[in-house]
Amino acid sequence: MDDRDEVSQLLARIALRDAKAFEALFSLVASRLMAVALRVTQEPAMAEDVLQEVFVSIWNRSEAAAPGQHRTLAWLCVVTRHRAIDLLRKRKPEASLYWRDEEGEEHMHDVQAEGASPMEQLLGHEDDARLTRCMGTLEPEPRRALLLAFYDGLTHPEIALRMQRPLGTVKAWTRRSLMRLKGCMEALA
Structure with missing residues (x-):
């Protein structure tokens, strides 16, 4: 049996809440999906977050596949890539809190509180x-x-x-x- 058939069979068992199938799927594809996430995010911690989101989604929504949809490793890679791109889009650009003016004097940006007023x-x-x-x-x-x-x-x-x-x-x-x-x-x- 090749990886595609094995992934499809494991996903079908996960839809029935088979925890052993979930563990087997993780062991089989996690390293490949991590590589996809890392290629997109370029940050190991962010790639791990993506991988976690993908596997949580697989467990929570595995029965929600469209009828006749053949879910394979390639499908999981596409899902992982899309999650990584979504996470990058949500991320706020980082800016330094300190800056220097033309005279070389150091200033600090006034940072708005993230909570509600x-x-x-x-x-x-x-x-x-x-x-x-x-x-x-x-x-x-x-x-x-x-x-x-x-x-x-x-x-x-x-x-x-x-x-x-x-x-x-x-x-x-x-x-x-x-x-x-x-x-x-x-x-x-």
Whole structure:
């Protein structure tokens, strides 16, 4: 069996939550994917972050492949390359905090705090309180479905499976709950 077939079979087993298959896939392809990530990022630490994101995604989303999609080592390399490029795009350019003027006098840049301003924090707390109040108006199961979707990042099929409810019910709960939350938030604004 060649690497392509082995990768495809391991990914199929991972979709069934087979941890041994996940370990086997990591052992089989991690060094190759690391090389791809390192070639793009040029930084070992960043390449390791990319590799971690790829494997976390494989574990969490392995069942989400399109029907008939043949996932191979080449596919994993493309995914890794795209993740590395995305990470590079998100990275802020580094600038020195110190600089010298024309007379050679050293100055320091005023660095903006990364957190929200006090006013933004206050408004955020008000929004949080309103959202908490509005979430309390939802029935328990629709509220749980909404929380699983937005806080745990689960898809509708994953929520239906976890809650043991029909997919259509979960979709309806989510849609109706969002509409109710929107109305409640607007009324409290």
